[in-house]
Amino acid sequence: MALLEVRDLRVVFQRRGTEPFSAVDGVSFDVNPGQTVGLVGESGCGKSVTSLAIMGLLPARGNKVTGSVKFEGTDLLTLSNREMRDRRGRDLGMVFQDPLSSLNPVIPIGLQVTEVLERHRDMPRKKAMVEAAELLDKVGIPDPTRRLSEYPHQLSGGMRQRALIAIALACRPRLLIADEPTTALDVTIQAQILALLKELVQDTGTALIMITHDLGVVAGLCDEVNVLYGGRVVERAERHQLFAEPRHPYTHGLLASIPRLDAARGEKLVPIKGSVADNIPWDSACAFAPRCPNALDVCRQVTPALEDEDRRSLRCHNPVLPGTPAAQEVPA
């Protein structure tokens, strides 16, 4: 049994007087202990809402979450708020994108780390402080004892993100969700944080869900990659397979549209035409059809199903054949 089994997860946002909007539209995936699973997609594809739904952090009103999120056999969606509070921080850890806004600005770093230890591991404050210093040291913060009494604004962006990771890992969670953990950071700091995450996952056997828009980050870190578009998984594969042979036109298009450091210069980029605003609902069509260079008539009439084939799942009527160069399209 997988550590986390997400089945047919749906999040519908609804306000009175407006059409309901499906941000996450039937997402299913598994995470095994020690595995790193990537959720990749552009803004608005539902990757962050998926993570918030798993953590039970969506606002109480205005949305409807259905499906199931089984963590070691228990459905997290059925737990009460109190039960969920016991799990968050102990079994499930989370690292957010913007470290400054997810740390409390008026509380010293040390207290923010020890809070988790006191709450979940019933440690007395003094002992927790010693442990907190060890944690900060482990995530590579120099002079950790001094840093305990400092406030978030006194740390640099990279150090704040390290502190957040220390908090998330304080109770050795079995699952860590990292939502764009390096997007707000510079590349050299990003490399440090990614190396740190990789090392921690290997050392502690923590399962990691990595949410990002950066295919480069995924390529170096994740075992399995889920590509999301319009709230649904459109392609899932092991990372070598996905990058070597992208089959969904969206994955294929994404890879062709990013300039690569190691590619020959002077080649023109092949963008995907249009933007996410051109999506059509999944109800009776493929949401990507208006932007897709491979679109057929059937794509606008029948919703494609996620089909498994040879260790890969694909949601497409007319997938890209292996070895096809990117389609040349005039951008709309």
Next chain:
Amino acid sequence: MTAAVEPAAADAPVGGSLVSVQDLKVHFPIKRGLIVDRTVGHVFAVDGVDMEIRRGETYGLVGESGCGKSTLGRGMLRLVEPTGGKVVFDGTDLVELKGESLRRMRRRIQMVFQDPMSSLDPRQSVESILVEGLRAHGLDKGREATGKRLRELLSAVGLPSTSLRKYPHEFSGGQRQRIGIARALAVEPDLIIADEPVSALDVSVQAQVVNLLEELQEQFGLTYLVIAHDLAVVRHISDRVGVMYLGGIVEEASSDDLYAEPLHPYTKALLSAIPVPDPEVEDRRERILLTGDLPSPANPPNGCRFHTRCPWKQETKCATDRPALREVRPGHKVACHWAEDIQAGRIRPHEVETVLVEEGGISPDVPLIGPSSVTEVLNP
């Protein structure tokens, strides 16, 4: 190899120098005190930059946040006042210009900003946004001619002509950036300074804007200064690239040379840190992980600015002498005392002790004299 050393790319029409930046400095004072403004230090945002942009080329400026790359771009346009140095644009020193002559000169240098939403007035229609520049520079020659010009502009950036009546909020991020580019093009500039033109956009849309910039350059013979933190984008779009670190350029070379053979330790680390969307490459590659953070530009390290984080730091020179940008190969400049030795493998990288970086930015060397608040004045 010999062909690659030629600084000018063969396919781009590259002429003589269009802009020459000489020892440009932009220092921001740090003020303290409520009643008397006392300057207690300076942020050395740009500290002695020499740079030359040739006509028709794309010059890419890369560096991490806080290295001064945006300030350099703004300083060249005098959107911030330079503290010293010269910006010679087509024979005229922009730093000397005042009033009307500066305003006229600005027609020839336009800027494209990072965030298209906040750089377009939400209450101005696209037509009004585009016409404003034309009017200001006397290029509005009658209703018909202007209408034709606007339609030309929109078709050049790939927007439908129905866009004229719309407002910025009616467009997607990529389209807004196209409006920003059309605004810059409207006054027929020679040089466009693009400050992070694609970093606010989604990956699939980035490529559209990058391609658009390239097409416009061919069509109108523009010169670009592209400022960005994404090295992959800069490499793709630029003919020559300058790498900035803490207010100074540490390496400058043609795009191909820089990526094929980076000479400065910082450039090496920066290039190795960029993730490549290919697992095969990612598994094989060796990373140079820098320790610690960028030092505060208010209190930059003595000597080489990079020596506090440099894995190749030597006992002599590095901590005491600031290296000058020198040409080690034709068209390839580097500001490192030991570039040749590092490249030849005579110096091996070593462990670096992480140095704490103090946030707040006031140099501890500058003593605080006098009251720093009202209460202090009232209760001495």
